[in-house]
Amino acid sequence: xxxxxxxxxxxxxxxxxxxxxxxxxxxxxxxxxxxxxxxxxxxxxxxxxxxxxxxxxxxxxxxxxxxxxxxxxxxxxxxxxxxxxxxxxx
Numbered sequence: 001x002x003x004x005x006x007x008x009x010x011x012x013x014x015x016x017x018x019x020x021x022x023x024x025x026x027x028x029x030x031x032x033x034x035x036x037x038x039x040x041x042x043x044x045x046x047x048x049x050x051x052x053x054x055x056x057x058x059x060x061x062x063x064x065x066x067x068x069x070x071x072x073x074x075x076x077x078x079x080x081x082x083x084x085x086x087x088x089x090x
Contacts, residue, residue, distance in 0.1 A: 006030045017041050025049070034061050042066070050076045051090055 001024045016022060018041035025048045036058035039045055048062055049069040057079050064085060070076040072089045080087045
């Protein structure tokens with residue numbers, strides 16, 4: 001599991017791409033941007049929690065089997081709906 005520190009402002013493009021060992025991630029409110037394919041290819045990634053609205057979300061951030069935990073109606077929720085990513089509401 002990964003909990004990104006509160007001081008981090010962005011997850012750059014391909015930040016954790018193809019990481020084999022991540023299963024769950026919690027993104028803190030300090031992160032304003034998640035770059036392209038930041039968590040794609042992480043085959044064991046089950047969930048990523050984003051409890052607020054990001055300013056910018058890149059393309060193909062996660063694989064389609066990953067569940068994004070977010071607030072209903074948020075821009076993260078809209079992003080997931082647009083790209084067919086499963087969501088759970090928090």
